[in-house]
Amino acid sequence: MTEKAVSRWFDILNVVFLSIFALLCILPFFHVFAMSTATVKDQMSGDFILWPRTWDFTSYIYIFDTGIFFQLFRNSVIVTVLGTALNMLLTTFTAFALSRHNFSGRRWIMLMIIFTMMFGGGLIPTYLVVKATGLINSLWAMMIPSAVSAFNVIIIREFFRSIDEGIIESAKIDGCSDWGVFWRIMMPLSTASLATFTLFYAVGNWNQYFSAVIYINKPTLWPLQVLLRQVVTVGQFDMFNLNDSDRPLPPAVSIQMATVILTALPIVALYPFLQKYFVKGVTLGAVKG
Known part of the structure; x- marks a missing residue:
């Protein structure tokens, strides 16, 4: 052959x-x-x-009519959009600063960042910090404590270091500041990598429920994932007011499955738009050791 x-x-x-x-x-x-x-x-x-x-499609109509779905959907959208923007800003700022050779103290800062990957304070100290900062019963409790991923900082830092230093030096000779280098050089050249990590952060923010269960006591501030957990795992159907005798009650299984579909569909629809960046964005950051 x-x-x-x-x-x-x-x-x-x-x-x-x-x-x-x-x-x-x-x-x-x-x-x-x-x-x-x-x-x-x-x-x-x-x-x-x-x-x-x-x-x-009675179960879908019923979920939409109760109103609780759109209220929690709004919370999830807010956490996903604002949380992802905060994640990317802090991660890229940190990675860019640590990638510069003229930044003194970058080695010690990198050691502290790596230390957080191996050791953590635990749930109780984290809860006390969140409570002391007044974030209990706030959507910010799902965004600020997990604003930066140490692993993502390291990967994006390595990607910034892989960019030819001659491009940066040429830009500085032309009068470009560090801020201009970041926005005009680093960001356009890092589209694939940043799009990938934006999706990773967005999926993490959309799927998180543990922080909401721990830090938020008001059901009206829960994200959709907590609704999914309460309906599918706990079997708490009263969030949809199933005891309302004025309307027909869909089967419990139909409500559970419809909740799964409605919760997963928005973030799944985002994948096709960023799929082409996956492999390129993840591997480019590993050019240098």
């Missing part, structure tokens, strides 16, 4: 394997969606996986 034929068969097998793998990843989501739209009869029969006999 010629080398060209071997390469062709490899490409075919690779496409088939990846297609099957992608299908296996998508099928569970479609099954959850099918369960959220199935009638009680179809759910009890259990003889369908992906296509119920009758499509019923």
